Amino acid sequence: MNENNILNENRRESLSSTNQTVDTPTYELMDSEAFQQLLIQEIVEVKRKKIIIDRDVLIQQVLKLSGIESIIQFKEGSLIFEGITIDSIFDEECSIQGFQIEVFQISPCIRVHCRNLMIMACSVDNFQNRGMFIKFDNSLIINDTTMNGFQVLLGCEGNGTKLSINHSIIQSDWQQQQSVLIHGDNLVEFVMEITNSIIEGSSVIITNSKNVEVRIQDNEFKNQQISISFENLQNKSIVIEKNVFFRSIDYAIKMNNIVVDKLQLIKNTISKCRIGLFLQNVIEFCPLVKQIKPICLKQNVITNMEQTAIIIREVVCMEIDEINIQDNTIGMDIDISTNKMPEQNTINPFIISIKNSTISSNRIHGIFINSNLSYNPINLQISKSAFYSNCNALNLSHQGVSHDKIFKINIYSSQFQDNNFSNQNSNYELNINNTNIIHNKQLFINSRSKTCLIM
Numbered sequence: 433m434n435e436n437n438i439l440n441e442n443r444r445e446s447l448s449s450t451n452q453t454v455d456t457p458t459y460e461l462m463d464s465e466a467f468q469q470l471l472i473q474e475i476v477e478v479k480r481k482k483i484i485i486d487r488d489v490l491i492q493q494v495l496k497l498s499g500i501e502s503i504i505q506f507k508e509g510s511l512i513f514e515g516i517t518i519d520s521i522f523d524e525e526c527s528i529q530g531f532q533i534e535v536f537q538i539s540p541c542i543r544v545h546c547r548n549l550m551i552m553a554c555s556v557d558n559f560q561n562r563g564m565f566i567k568f569d570n571s572l573i574i575n576d577t578t579m580n581g582f583q584v585l586l587g588c589e590g591n592g593t594k595l596s597i598n599h600s601i602i603q604s605d606w607q608q609q610q611s612v613l614i615h616g617d618n619l620v621e622f623v624m625e626i627t628n629s630i631i632e633g634s635s636v637i638i639t640n641s642k643n644v645e646v647r648i649q650d651n652e653f654k655n656q657q658i659s660i661s662f663e664n665l666q667n668k669s670i671v672i673e674k675n676v677f678f679r680s681i682d683y684a685i686k687m688n689n690i691v692v693d694k695l696q697l698i699k700n701t702i703s704k705c706r707i708g709l710f711l712q713n714v715i716e717f718c719p720l721v722k723q724i725k726p727i728c729l730k731q732n733v734i735t736n737m738e739q740t741a742i743i744i745r746e747v748v749c750m751e752i753d754e755i756n757i758q759d760n761t762i763g764m765d766i767d768i769s770t771n772k773m774p775e776q777n778t779i780n781p782f783i784i785s786i787k788n789s790t791i792s793s794n795r796i797h798g799i800f801i802n803s804n805l806s807y808n809p810i811n812l813q814i815s816k817s818a819f820y821s822n823c824n825a826l827n828l829s830h831q832g833v834s835h836d837k838i839f840k841i842n843i844y845s846s847q848f849q850d851n852n853f854s855n856q857n858s859n860y861e862l863n864i865n866n867t868n869i870i871h872n873k874q875l876f877i878n879s880r881s882k883t884c885l886i887m
Contacts, residue, residue: 459502464489464509471495478502485509485541492516494523499531506534506541515546521570521593525550538563540587545569551577558582561605568592574600581605585634586614588622596625604633610657610681612637619644626651635661642666647673654678661686669694680705690714699731702741708734708760712745726751726785740765741794748782755789763794763822766801787815791822798822798851801839802829814843825851825872843867 459482462470467483470476474493479500487509495513513526525548535541535558542549548571556565558581565582566572569589578601579585585602588595595614604611613634616622619641626636630652636659638644644667652675653659659680660672670692677684677700684702687710695716702708709729716725730753734741737760744750744766757763766784791798798819803810819825825848828839844865851872 471497485511488512490514491526495526496529497527497531498529502530503532503534505536507536508539509537510540511542513542513544513547513549518546521546521548523548525571525573527552529553531555533557534559535563535565535581536560538583540564540567542566543568544572549573550575553577556580570594572596574598576600579603582611584612584615588614588616588619590618590620592616592619592622594623594625596623597629598625598627600629602629602631602634610635615639616641616644624648630654631656631659635659637661638663638665640664643668646670648675649673650675652676652678653680653684655681657681658683658686660684662690663688665690665692667692669696671696671698672700673698675700677702677708678704680707683707683710686710687714688712692716693719695727697727697729697732700733702732702734702737704736704738706738707743708737708741710743710745711747712743714747716749724749726783728753730754732756735759737761743767744784750784752784752786753788755786757798758790758792758794760794762797762800763791764799765797766799767803783811783813785813785815786817787813789817790820791817791825792820794822796823797827798825800824800827800829803839810839812839812841814841815845817846819846819848819851821850823852848872 459480462481462483464485464487467485468489470478471489471491475496477498477500480502481499482503482505484505484507486507489509490512492514515521515523527550529552531554533541533554533556535556538560540563542565544566546569549568550573552575554577556577556579558565561581562583564584564587565579566585567587567589569591571594572586573596576599580603582604586595602613611634613631613636614624615637616624617639619638621643622641623645624638625647627647628650633655635656636648638646642665644665646667646669648660649671657680659677661683662670667690671694672685673696684705684707685697689712692715695714697709711727714727716727717723718725726749727747728751733756735756735758740762741757741760742764744764801810801812840861842863844867847868847870849868849870849872
C-alpha cells in the first residue's frame with residue numbers, strides 16, 4: 433500500500449472544491465439497564481457507545497471504566513459509587529477515563545460514598561447550565577479534564593478527605609451566572625490541591641472547617657465574583673503560589689477569621705479586579721512554640737485594581753516583601769481599628785513590615801493606615817522600598833483620643849519621588865534614615881512630634 437492509500441485509509445475528512453464534510457462516528461445506544469449488566473467486571477472498556485443514564489446505576493466494586501469515542505448522557509439518573517463498608521475507602525480508586533459526558537439534569541450525576549474516584553481525560557458539558565456534577569464524601573481526583581456549565585461542580589460532604597484537580601479546565605457562563613467549583617463546609621482533616629488549571633467563572637470556597645491543608649498553585653483564575661474565599665477556618669496550611677487572577681468582580685482572594693499553622697501567599701499576579709487581597713482577622717500561629725508568626729506576602733504583583741490592591745483588617749503581624757503595587761485607586765488600606773482587649777492579643781505592638789517593594793502610581797493612597805487603637809501601638813517599618821507618583825504616598829489616620837498609644841514609624845534605605853502628601857496626623861513617632869525624598873509636591877510628613885529624626 434503506497435503512501436497515498438495509507439492517508440486515504442485513515443482520513444476522517446473528505447474535502448471537495450466547494451465544501452467540507454466530516455465523518456461523525458456512529459454510536460451504539462446503551463440504556464441504564466444494559467450498562468448495569470455490563471458492570472460485572474472490575475475493568476470495563478466501551479467503544480463507540482452512547483450510554484444513557486436515566487436511572488441510578490449502583491457500582492459496588494472497584495471499577496475501571498474507560499471509553500473510546502464514547503459518550504455518557506445523564507438524563508435524570510446517577511452513577512453511584514458505593515463502598516460496602518468503611519474499609520472501602522482504603523481501596524484503590526475507581527476511575528472514569530476518556531468519555532465525553534453530556535448532562536441534561538440538575539441533580540448530581542455522580543455520587544461517591546466510601547469510595548475513591550478518579551476522573552481522567554474526560555470532557556464534561558452541562559446543557560442545563562445548572563445543578564451539580566459530583567457529590568463525594570471521601571477522595572476525588574480530576575486530571576486532564578474539561579468541565580463546563582454547572583452551578584456547583586463539586587460538592588464535598590463533611591467527612592471528605594481529599595480533592596485534587598490537575599491540568600484541567602473549568603468554565604461557566606460567567607456573564608449569565610457565577611458558579612462554584614467547590615464549596616466545602618464543616619470539613620475535618622481535608623486536603624485540597626488545585627494545580628496547573630484554568631478556572632473561569634467558578635469560585636473556590638471553604639467555610640467552617642478544621643485541620644484543612646490547601647495548595648493552590650500555577651493556576652489561572654478569571655471572571656469570578658470571588659476567586660478564592662476562606663472563612664472561619666482552623667487550618668494546617670494554606671499555600672497560594674504562582675497563580676494569575678484576572679477580572680475578579682469583587683475579590684481575588686478573601687480570607688476572614690483564619691487561624692493557620694502555615695500561610696504562604698507568594699508569586700501571585702493579580703490584575704483588573706475590584707479588590708486584590710482581603711485579609712481580616714487572619715493569624716499564622718506556630719503550635720510548637722505557641723507564638724504568632726508574621727503573615728508573609730512575598731513577590732506578588734497587584735496592578736490595576738478598580739478599588740484597592742490589599743485590604744488588611746485585624747491582622748496583628750505581617751511582613752510584605754518584594755511586592756509590586758501600582759496603578760490602583762488605593763495601594764494598601766490597612767485598618768487596625770479594633771475592639772480587642774490586650775489579653776486577646778499577645779502581640780504588642782501590632783507590627784507591619786514592608787521591604788524591598790515598589791508602590792507607585794496609585795490614584796488616592798499608596799498606603800493608608802487607619803486606627804482607633806487604644807491598647808497597643810502600631811509599629812510600621814518600611815525598608816529598601818520605593819514610592820513613586822502616588823497621590824498620597826503614606827497617609828496615617830488616627831481616630832482615637834489624644835492619650836492613645838501612637839504610631840511608631842521607621843523608614844530607612846528607601847526612596848520617595850514625585851508623590852503628593854496630605855498627611856495631617858501628628859500622633860506618631862517618626863524616624864527616617866538613609867532615605868531619598870525627591871520632587872515631592874508637599875511636605876513629606878506634617879508632624880509636630882519632637883521625636884522625628886531625618887538623616
